[in-house]
Amino acid sequence: MQKEVCKGECLFGKCPYPSCVKYATGNREAVKTNEKMSIMTDIALPAHSCDKNGYGIVVDIGTTTVVLYVYSLRDSKVLAVQSEINSQTSFGLDVISRIKFCGDDPKGLSLMHEAITKQLNEMIGKACAAAGVLQTDIVDCVITANTTMLHLLCNLSPVSMGVLPFEPLSYFGETIRAKEIGIELETGIYLPPCISSFVGGDITTDMLACGFADSKEYLLLMDIGTNGEVALGNKERILSSSTAAGPAFEGAHISCGMAGVKGAINKVYTMRGRLEVETIGGEPARGICGSGLLDAIAVFVKAGAIDETGRIAEEENRFITEVDGEPALKIADEIIVTQKDIREVQTAKAAVSAGVETLIHEMGIDKEEIKQVYIAGGFGNFMDVESARAVGLIPADLPTQSVGNAAAAGASLVLLDDSFQQKAAAVKDVSGHTELGNNPFFMEKYVDNMYF
DSSP states (O other), X not given: OOOOOOOSGGGGTOOOSTTSEEEEETTEEEEEOSSOOOOOOOOOOOSOOOOOOSEEEEEEEOSSEEEEEEEETTTTEEEEEEEEEOGGGGGOSSHHHHHXXXXXXXXXXXXXXXXXXXXXXXXHHHHHHHHTOOGGGEEEEEEEEOHHHHHHHTTOOOGGGGSTTOOOSOOOOXXXXXXXXXXXXXXXXXXXXXXXXXXXXXHHHHHHHHTTTTOSSEEEEEEESSSEEEEEEOSSOEEEEEEOOOGGGXXXXXXXXXXXXXXXXXXXXXXXXXXXXXXXXXXXXXXXXXXXXXXXXXXXXXXXXXXXXXXXXXXXXXXXXXXXXXXXXXXXTTEEEEHHHHHHHHHHHHHHHHHHHHHHHHHTOOGGGEEEEEEESHHHHHSOHHHHHHHTSSOTTSOEEEEESHHHHHHHHHHHOTHHHHHHHHHHHHEEEOOOTTOHHHHHHHHHTTOO
16 A cells, blocks of 8 residues: 655646645636646757847746746846746646636636636746846746647637637737736737647747757757647748647656656666666655656666566566556555556657657658757656667657757747747748648557557
8 A cells, every 4th residue: 555645646636635735726626736846947048139128027838837937138047937837737637628628617718717827927926026026127028838728828718629620719929918818017928829729839939949940951849748749840841740648758647656746756777787766856755757657667678577569578577566466567665667557658659759750751751861859848858868769759869959948948039039039930831730630650650659
């Protein structure tokens, strides 16, 4: 019987433990954690020029987390950062469940709009106070997010994106007054253009940060988080798509899975024949987050404890144990990986890798023509690249770079340098969306990529 400790269920809108502070939101119970989240907040900006004065704000509204930066525009310097769990998680873990909530509940849209605007106003207040800046000193703001999150922010119904032909009410790429959407700033807010219903403004700003707008070479972006988006191309043509990766890489739907909070196993490796783990904060292991899970599966595949089909091996292996009469793989005391957990990872990684292969096929190029692979997103930043290659999540034998919160980095470029607003529009203009759901090539590769 596992100990009843908080595993960051707050990240997924549910927590039964008293260490968390509960509060009501509509007819749903939401939760906030008092544990410090491990969220990527550092961003490295490509070359840009800025001749602005005053202060600005950049926000990246992720499906799971929200990160906000206060900038000094004069010297392109970050003065303060705030990062929190997205308050909308209590209404659904992913964009599909939130779209469905808007369709099922007459108050669904207003509840989620109010949740995110209230959260942003609180975060702006805290960040400005930390930076020693008055909110009235903020002269510009950029908010990047996926298409659904931008709809909810602007109080636009996302329901049309959940039914054929999956069309959004807006593709954004415009500046609106902050107070029009309930944000307490005396300025405009630029919302980057979205490419499709499920490839949003965050992917546009990802691509700005990775240099798509200026590159003649083919670049591949893999934004791996709660959702999985991929984009391939250069300044002349870009193809993109969203894959149904699901929340497995964030630790959801995993038997001992947890969010990236203190006590989560985030690294698994072997040393002198022994299985070793590292946890966030160096605390005793209480569960495993996405990066640790990927490491563990890579180790078990190499050790023969998991075969190429994803089945836990039947023959004796030092890693194999039994839980409730079923085979499992032991990582640490009371921390295991089950057969179901392995299947969750298999389906997620198969969707992402098959999506990449489909874009390469649709672009009509050889894989070797890709100059650089960029890995973005919360999970993508913390995962071990070699483990990802070992299980087939990312392409082998290609130069690969983790770029952290590239969406916020690209949004920061737009804030600081007006030319990047034109570059964002150019990226949108040359981008096309590849639908995977009824694509026979994708389905073939999806089955192939189920194997380790």
